[in-house]
Amino acid sequence: MASVAPYNQPHAAFTHALGVEVLGASKNFGAFRALDKVSIKVAPGTIHALLGENGAGKSTLVKGLVGYGLLDEGQITADGREAKIASPRDAQALGIGMVYQHFTLATGLSVEENLLLATGRLSWRIDWKRERAALSEFMRSMPFSLPLEAPVAGLAAGEKQKLEILKQLYLRQRFLILDEPTSVLTPQEADEVLGLMRDLTTRGQLTVLMITHKFREVMAYADDVTVLRKGRQVGTTAVAQTSRDQLAAWMMGTSVATVANAQTDAAASAAPVLAEIKVERAARKPLDPQAPVRLELRNVSVEDDRGHTAVRDASLTVRAGEILGLAGVSGNGQKELVEALVGQRRPVAGEMRVKGESYRATRAEMTSRRVFAIPEEPLKNACVAGMSVAENLALRDFDRAPVCRGGWRLDRRAMRERAAQRIRDFNVRPPAPDRMIGTLSGGNVQRAVLARELGQAVDVLIVANPVFGLDFASVADIHARLIAARDAGAAVLLVSEDLDELLELADRITVMAEGRLVFETPAQDAERAVLGQHMAGHVEEHAHPAAADVVAA
Incomplete structure (x- = not known):
């Protein structure tokens, strides 16, 4: 050789x-x-x-x-x-x-x-x-x-x-x-x-x-x-x-310019779009430090598919009207934690509580306590691709009025009418309730899931990488809806591998590394370098308080 x-x-x-x-x-x-x-x-x-x-x-x-x-x-x-x-x-x-x-x-x-x-x-x-x-x-x-x-x-x-x-x-x-x-x-x-x-x-x-x-x-x-x-x-x-604004305009399609004149045209068209997003974020309701705790984890441990401990003694709280961002490199236990919160995996230790009561993530508990979720890869994890948009929008409450009549009969007319209204409210394209959801673009599948999960009063919202792979316009729309849910009083746990997303949306940020919650900080005080050190597990445990200590304080 x-x-x-x-x-x-x-x-x-x-x-x-x-x-x-x-x-x-x-x-x-x-x-x-x-x-x-x-x-x-x-x-x-x-x-x-x-x-x-x-x-x-x-x-x-x-x-x-x-x-x-x-x-x-x-x-x-x-x-x-x-x-x-x-x-x-x-x-x-x-x-x-x-x-x-x-x-x-x-x-x-x-x-x-x-x-x-x-x-x-x-x-x-x-x-x-x-x-x-x-x-x-x-x-x-x-x-x-x-x-x-x-x-x-x-x-x-x-x-x-x-x-x-x-x-x-x-x-x-x-x-x-x-x-x-x-x-x-x-x-x-x-x-x-x-x-x-x-x-x-x-x-x-x-x-x-x-x-x-x-x-x-x-x-x-x-x-x-x-x-x-x-x-x-x-x-x-x-x-x-x-500039970022110019590149954003090109990606959003607000300015389809030639190479020669693209810079001036794109910058001009991007400015009002991005300014609107920034104003909306700046106008959020102030965080109430005395707001009631809606979601609480106490020393929760969760195993992965191989029986190994993926989440170790996780403790956190999320208050009404707050977005808690969970940062971490993929594969550090975030997936298993989200699955435990939405009932797809049982914790092996610890306690989960919603609105002060023990919570096991059953369908009945999620319904009665108004817990909703937007998982990663929604077409795979939150939809049935071969069913219509209207049917997918009814997955939460197909057995309750107005979709269900007499305790057993599915009222398809009521289901389509409600779906049409939610499609309009959440700008799902095309606006076709009977179209198979699997034929929609990624951004529109996500909007449909948002329509189902946010189309009613929400107390707790669990969100995992909500804009992965989506175009810039869809990202801006979905981020704005998460902020609106927070401002309406929902407690939002936002799990994301994108630090920029967390720094923009979260009120607090906690870091998960090797299955443990290792650090927490107000988002306004967060430093990218410090977050990165904790994400990599490069900081001694005594150097910074653990998330549980910060919450307790």
């Missing part, structure tokens, strides 16, 4: 960043046009951000670059020369690699074994002495490194992301596509990884095309940004010449 040369070997072609340009890219899937004459130029040695909602065409575009989906029309050039990319091997030969949103590592192997597997050229007998020497030399040439002998299963999320990047660099890739590279990282890990990418691009060793939905990362790390919407290129600009 041939060894891979060290990354900083002089005069090797792969030590220079690769410039890539796509001209007039188009792709159809039957009658659906996923890409419509998109052109994007990624200069060598830069980070170029690619923004767009789900279905905007981002994945279709990058699949064309890595050889997993041929474009119907368009031209790709690499280093100024036309390139035909018909397979992943073609992309790799050009020096184009991709780091996917979810890890593709062999967790039962070590760092060095994963790096060797990435080459795809393993012989039946490995010369470990030679390979380790080559890997050690490679690691010394990198601005970051990992212990070669370390088992992948024991790596933190940020270290796993670094290993995914190291795999591509070990393959001598000169152009990396990063797909939501920080979605499973703490803020510190995200800044570290993106800072490393910034270092490599500045040194001229790498070019990066970064798919993201986080404006902060675009403004802090990217040189240029392109926004796609519904398969079309809405705008491209240098980051230094744009």
Whole structure:
């Protein structure tokens, strides 16, 4: 087996960043046009951000670059020369690699074994002495490194992301596509990884095309940004010449501008939209510190599907008219805690209380105490895709008036009439009660769930990642409705992996790490760096009060 040369070997072609340009890219899937004459130029040695909602065409575009989906029309050039990319091997030969949103590592192997597997050229007998020497030399040439002998299963999320990047660099890739590279990282890990990418691009060793939905990362790390919407290129600009408001306008579709005049038009159209959102948030009812406690957990522990303790001794309170934000990296017990609160999983210890009374999350208790929930992935966890919108809106109370007559008969006319009213109130599109809910877009499925859960008086609302994967306009609408529920007196527990969302919406923020609630702070006093340290478990327990201590105080 041939060894891979060290990354900083002089005069090797792969030590220079690769410039890539796509001209007039188009792709159809039957009658659906996923890409419509998109052109994007990624200069060598830069980070170029690619923004767009789900279905905007981002994945279709990058699949064309890595050889997993041929474009119907368009031209790709690499280093100024036309390139035909018909397979992943073609992309790799050009020096184009991709780091996917979810890890593709062999967790039962070590760092060095994963790096060797990435080459795809393993012989039946490995010369470990030679390979380790080559890997050690490679690691010394990198601005970051990992212990070669370390088992992948024991790596933190940020270290796993670094290993995914190291795999591509070990393959001598000169152009990396990063797909939501920080979605499973703490803020510190995200800044570290993106800072490393910034270092490599500045040194001229790498070019990066970064798919993201986080404006902060675009403004802090990217040189240029392109926004796609519904398969079309809405705008491209240098980051230094744009703003969050402008990018928001492009993503919302409030300004479909040409590349030449996009900056002025988009900024003008974004201002009233974002100003309205900001005014609404600023006008919230003040938090009443003496408001009654609506939801309380006392030393609650919950097991996961394997019988392991996923939530350990969790204690928290949420008052009427308050949003408590629960922060944490995915997989730290948030999912199991939410499932316990909505009756999908039984706690193994501790007590849950709603409005001062013991609560076991039965359907009868949720109904009588007006506990409602908006789970993550609503089409999967809160709807029946093959049933109509009207039927899904009746899942809560199909056995009660006005939907049920005489204790047993379903009044479909009353069900459709009520559904039509809630569809209007919550702006569900299309406004068709008899349409199968599984045919709606993600944002409209979420609006339909909101219509069901918030279409009546609410005392407790449990929300998990409510806007994941939704377009900017849907995000703004759903956030506004959560604030309205809070202002109407609901106690809202908002579980989110997006710190920006929690910092915008929550009154208090508590952090969950390794199944424990480890830190709590008023949102107005929250510091991103401090939250990130607790999310990563990097703070000694005695350094900050635990959530339970803060609540008790």
